[in-house]
Amino acid sequence: MELNSRIPSGPLEKKWDNHRFSNKLVNPANRRKYSAIVVGTGLAGASASATLAEQGYQVKTFCIQDSPRRAHSIAAQGGINAAKNYQNDGDSVFRLFYDTIKGGDFRAREANVYRLAQVSTEIIDQCVAQGVPFAREYGGTLANRSFGGAQVSRTFYARGQTGQQLLLGAYGALSRQIHAGRVTMYNRREMMDVVVVNGRARGITTRNIITGELESHAADVVILATGGYGNVYFLSTNAMASNVTAAWRAHKKGAGFANPSFVQIHPTCIPVHGNYQSKLTLMSESLRNDGRVWVPKKKGDTRPPAQIPEDERDYYLENKYPSFGNLVPRDVASRNAKEQCDLGKGVGATKLAVYLDFADAIKRDGEETIFRKYGNLFQMYEKITDSNPMKEPMMIYPAVHYTMGGLWVDYDLMTTIPGLFAIGECNFSDHGANRLGASALMQGLADGYFVIATSIAHYLGSNPLDNVSEADQAFVDSRKEVEDRIAKILKNSASGPAAKYTVDEIHKELGKLMWDNCGMARNREGLEKALDELPGIRKKFWDSVYIPGSTKEINQSLERAGRLADFLEFAEIMIRDALSREESCGCHLREESQTEEHEAKRDDEKYSHVSVWEYKGEDSEPELHKEELTFENVTPSQRSYK
Amino acid sequence: MSSIDLTLKIWRQPNSDSLGSLETYTLNGVNTDMSFLEMLDVLNENLTKEGKDPVAFDHDCREGICGMCGAVVNGVAHGPEKEVTLCQLHMRHFSTGDVLVIEPFRSRAYPIKKDLLVDRSALDRIIQSGGYVSVNTGGTPDGNSLPISSQQAELAMDAAACIGCGACVASCPNGAAMLFTSAKISQLALLPQGQVERKQRALAMVAQMDKEGFGNCTNAKECEAVCPKGISIRNIARLNREYVKAVLSEG
Amino acid sequence: MWFVRFISSSIGKKIVMATTGLLLVLFLFTHAAGNATIFMSSEVFQDYANELHSHPLIVLVFSFSLLLIFLAHIVAGLYLFFENREESKSRYVVTTRVVENSFASRTMPYTGLFILLFLLVHIMGFTFSPEDVLISVTVKELLGNFFYSFFYIAAFIALFIHLSHGFWSMLQTFGVNHPRYNVFISRLTILIPLFFLLIFGGVALYFMTGLGANY
């Protein structure tokens, strides 16, 4: 597998301009002769579909949900970053670039990240022009807040529904192109395979979720915008349909998978309350601006929080990190919460929670101020937990939130399969080993609105493409392969449910294995154990999963089973990736790699690279390739929040 | 934490072409911290283990924002709690012995696909007919070149908060999609960006809404009462105004 | 043609309802004012009636327009009623209305039809009353009948109910809905129908109870 990142030459600030200038173009009149498939309608997919269609390409767009507007991006709450420096507090493209690279613990490419920071400003202009109702100052200018511990206010937001409003903007642009006939929208379709013809991605195989039919779609390029794979853990803050299937199938067809073990665990989520739980709900990070995190000093203290006197409380973040206090980065906050619970100081019925207390803030600023700031979140919390954070401290616990890993792409966002592109959370490109708050939305829209069209034009302009049709052998083969796989998933079910497992039972087992061994803190022993146990779970799935119904109808168990089958295969490279990275970096503590003060220790000497995995067939071990990372404009420094 | 025993009467319909009927299930030991959808998950796990077909229902985010979930519970879209989606409704609002009749969202414009799962693409087509500002990507003016008062932005945001769940249609005695349509039209009519296409938008979206077979609004206010996002019928008033103004000058 | 398209659109039909509804309310104000003269004395009332009838052209045009307005209101109302009924027929096994006090809005077509029935009786009785009998006498005779008056009062109650949703609804249809005025509007929506109920009902009671026996 050749990893040519095709980073343009020239100084950092000029790379993107140089690249755009040297790229090939497609004449406007010719564009309608070309077709593109976009899988996914999140921020990345919707914006890419709309933009390509506006430029004249014929676009086919796919999503799992009943409407493109429901993609997982809709759930993002906090905001979107952009280097506008509207607040005149010292922000700049370079600072956003630097913060992002540093936040990612120096595991991302300089060139990509710089481009991201450059186009961030255009994103805001674009969204404003679409009528996205961003929050405003009284004077009518755009409002900003500081987010996730950033030193400048560069986060744009629309109440606690920023993702929703940005997505609806992109969905509007997409809808306009659907109306104009330039985008054909396929709802309720699940992509099952990439079709590769003569070494180039030329189409996909999909399953129609309503009829169960397998369909082939051919095009000149295929763009995956299928989001992240956090649901490998079963419980995460991701939407239920978020999956790795599309990316995994691409991987099996030859696309390298980069840094699969880079997963972000968000510190402020509502804790798990029972084994029936289906997903976790995020509580915005902004709560840490005023809330104080604590646990009882005594292990197994079951007194209600109000009865625990001040001197018997351990404000562990404030004590350990006096300068950042409750605002330490996500990974540090998450890890410390887990540590306290592992020490037996966790609170709540499951003992897997810590307090986030607003009592002092209420005393200081008054009930009204605090309620005005966080009322929405408090109400949401109360709906779910039946407890009022104005009266009792909130309980929070970390949860899987975002996946930095993804399909490996070059500067043009093309995977190692020519003609197959990956954008948004589904690629690995810009966040290194850790993503800053409010940067995923920025990246999704940067890729979709401002980067991908340039790449597509260049690809189409520089490669003569054969004609392919859905009747070609490659498409027939792909359909057959998918059909066989579904038949294999269903094969146990004819004999009834006795002595079988449901899809969710197996998924929960996988999730627990991953959470316990491949979560925030990892060690060789645990990872090896996980690698040992994984085949057993896989076997359980293939030998004894029970799925009612057939494939020729709406069959939600079958949909989930298909996704789980891929998670089960994918989990292996996640664990292997974690094993091979014997350093602590970004989101993860590798327990063997710590400083004396038990802080994460990065190892730039050995691990300043992107780990890219190549699929080598069902029975062979995947192969690890490395893309070395070079830093010419910033000097990697160790993070310290003491 | 406590648990309750329920009787569920759920609409079962294998596909669009077949007739459906209510099926009765008993579900005991429902943990009151569960969400409504988690309760259905538990039922489905039980059904699966008995070799029966689980109940099909739409859902995705499970945090009240994607608008994918929804059913009519004892005659009320999204169930008895105010301003919550079905996925955010928790079982603590029910008690032992309750009989819950669970039916799909119904409207002439929503064909039932299976059980509680319906096709709401008519709502997408309303947006496609004009629920956007027609700007291409790139070349847009600086975000701050267009001052918008904070109050106006908030008002637009009130309307923009619609999640497109379609509960308004399901609960409207006439099956009207006025609240949904008015939310988008209001958002854009309230913002300077929406002015250029303001009239065309109102005409096109109302025409599409009528074409899809949604009913006529008779100001019954049920839509507002069940809307999980508290979208106000003030938006419907605004839509009426927008439409009349558009018809009188451009229609 | 834009007008046809307008009228046949869902919002167009509503606007027809609201416009005719508004005109009917205005008519009722004049009618109520006219009828209120009954409380002064039969002479004042008779003078008023005579004055009216001394301009036959105006009366004709007025009556004719009123007829059209009624027809438009009724036709559009029934059209909406039947079109919407197709939707609501056997839709859910269990139907619950969440809105409190939705009685008036649910019964609009029925209260409306009852008013229609009243109108038929009313016009048969008054407009087509024998030419040679003074109108004040007709009023007294007809309303002096207990059952006749009783029916009238029932109709006025129906009218009250109809308007207790209708007045607000009309403004909403016209696009008048603003938090600052909504409290005021909801008061008017009770006060105006109540006003009609008091005036018209008062007249009916006046005769029914025998108070107006010496009229």
Ligand SMILES: Cc1cc2nc3c(=O)[nH]c(=O)nc-3n(C[C@H](O)[C@H](O)[C@H](O)COP(=O)(O)OP(=O)(O)OC[C@H]3O[C@@H](n4cnc5c(N)ncnc54)[C@H](O)[C@@H]3O)c2cc1C
């Ligand atoms: C609760 C929450 C809050 C967040 N808040 C923020 C925030 O404040 N700021 C921020 O910057 N980021 C935030 N994030 C992260 C951010 O929301 C996501 O990273 C981003 O939205 C991903 O967008 P996307 O377009 O790549 O993919 P998604 O939005 O996940 O879209 C995936 C699309 O692909 C489709 N798809 C997937 N698989 C298939 C398949 N096999 N076949 C067909 N279609 C398929 C889906 O239908 C969907 O349309 C948050 C994330 C979560 C979970």
Ligand code: HEM
């Ligand atoms: C006690 C109450 C009422 C009394 C005493 C009363 C009296 C009359 C009289 C005397 C006339 C005949 C006018 C004429 O042709 O000279 C009349 C006409 C009419 N009334 Fe009433 N009325 C009452 C209530 C109502 C109500 C509540 C309505 C409507 C809902 C109504 C609608 C009409 C109409 C439509 C006409 C015909 C007008 C015309 O021909 O131009 N009346 N009424």
Ligand code: HEM
């Ligand atoms: C004659 C028989 C009548 C019938 C059959 C009738 C029918 C109806 C119906 C079905 C509606 C509901 C329409 C909707 O909710 O959108 C309605 C609304 C209304 N009616 Fe009547 N009505 C009648 C008489 C009257 C009278 C006499 C008045 C006036 C005083 C009146 C005033 C109104 C008003 C103001 C509305 C509200 C319009 C709106 O919702 O926009 N109606 N009528």
Ligand code: SF4
């Ligand atoms: S207006 Fe309310 S009920 Fe209707 S679709 Fe939008 S959010 Fe759902």
Ligand code: F3S
């Ligand atoms: S319930 Fe229906 S009648 Fe109008 S006010 Fe709402 S759309």
Ligand code: FES
């Ligand atoms: S599942 Fe998304 S709103 Fe309920």
